[in-house]
Amino acid sequence: MDDSSKDTTGTDATGPDVEVRTLADLARVAGVSAGTVSRALAGKSLVNAETRERIQALARQYGFRPNQMASKLRSRRTGVIGVVIPLGHEKRQTISDPFFLTLLGHLADQLTEAGYDLMLSRALPDGTTDWLERITGSGMVDGVLLIGQSDQSEIIDKVAAHYRPLVAWGNHREGQKHIVVGTDNELGGRLAAEHLISCGARNLAFFGDTAGIEIAMRLRGARAAAEAAGVPLTHVPIKLADAEMGPQIEAAFAATSANYDGIVTASDLIAMSALHILHERGRRIPGDIQIVGFDDLPLARLTSPPLTTVRQEIAQGARVMVDKIRALIEGETRHSKVMPPTLIARETTRS
Known part of the structure; x- marks a missing residue:
């Protein structure tokens, strides 16, 4: 027939x-x-x-x-990848943070194209050490992508020693067990400070909370550039949670010693908040104070004035993260990838 x-x-x-x-x-x-x-x-x-x-x-x-x-x-696969945002040091930070949303969007696109569903989790370790083990051992996912390391690098390393399909966006350090895709944060901090110094800034501040390894390395790079130029740099801890960020920046500018003429910020979000507060105070940007952000989020070019920032290759990083997790699921060997940052000069500096 x-x-x-x-x-x-x-x-x-x-x-x-x-x-x-x-x-x-x-x-x-x-x-x-x-x-x-x-x-x-x-x-x-x-x-x-x-x-x-x-x-x-x-x-x-x-x-x-x-x-x-x-x-x-039959295949012992779920077709699901867990995407986890660990907030060990910033418990009040939300998923609506523009950096999280930008990277999450790119990861979702790449996972969908690869035929995977996505399971999102906002992890608050809160003193526990098994938060990642509960996810990797749940049987609900084929692998885990971490958006950031927070202050949890040791715990991530411990899990990575026996759970292979695990990739984090973050900062790579020598001897680290878990695979990381991310930016050379120390170089990024140095580029930001060097740019401000080349534009005439002579009293620098770094705005950012360094409990997370990525921001700590950005401060380290900025300090190295300031020391090399003989320029003072003050570290001002600023949280990324909305409820704390604004008041902390207000207090920093209200301090009698706050005669900064150049500010390196740990993120575009902090830079944008600082721009808003300085505008309300009648300060001219970049005439009175120059500011450099970090990330180059889509919003960075829409600020007034457009934000000078250090660009992270977020879209490329998402592609690499998904490529690596797919290879690890199939039993292949992969290594960390550290991408170079780029200084994007706009109008918040006198470039």
Whole structure:
């Protein structure tokens, strides 16, 4: 009986109704084994192209859809990647932070293109040491992507020692066990301070809370540049949580010693808040104070004036993170990737 004699409802036009509900049913219609059907529907090259195309055409003709859940159970895969934001040092920071949203959006796009679903979790370690173990050992995900390391690098390293499909956005240090994709934060801090100094700034401040390793390294780079130039730099701890950031920046500018003429900020978000507060105080940017952000978020070019900042390659980083997690799931070996930052000069400095 020729395949063309069947209609699209799965009814044999010259005989009784034919029901195709299982792989075995489709295998009988195609005259092959159930294993061949399974491999053909999965697009495996083990099945020759002609047979593969014929089986796929029959599946379409009979409206056959493989049981995806059963397939995942057989392969011991969930088709889900966990995306976790650890907030060990910034418990009041929210997922709506523009940096989180920017990286999360790129990760979601890349995971969808790779055929994965995404499970998002905002982790608040709060003194516990098993927060990551609970996620990796849940059986609900095939791998975990971390947006940041917070102050949890040691715990992440401990898990990475026995759980391979784990990749973090963050700062890489020598001897670190977990795989990281991120920016050379120390170099970024140095570029920001050097740029301010080259633009005439002679009394620098660094705005940012250094409990997280990425920001600590940015301060380290800024300090190195200031020391090399013989320029003072004051560290002003500023939290990234909205409720604390504004008041802390207000207090920093209200201090009698706050005669800064150049500010390196740990993030674009802090820089934007500082710009708003300085505007309310009638200070001219960059005439009175010059400011450099960090991240180059899409909003950075829309501030008034447009923000000079250190660019992180967030979109590229998301692609690399997903490529690495896919390879690790398949048992391949991968290593960390540290990307160079770029100084983007706009109008908050006198470049």
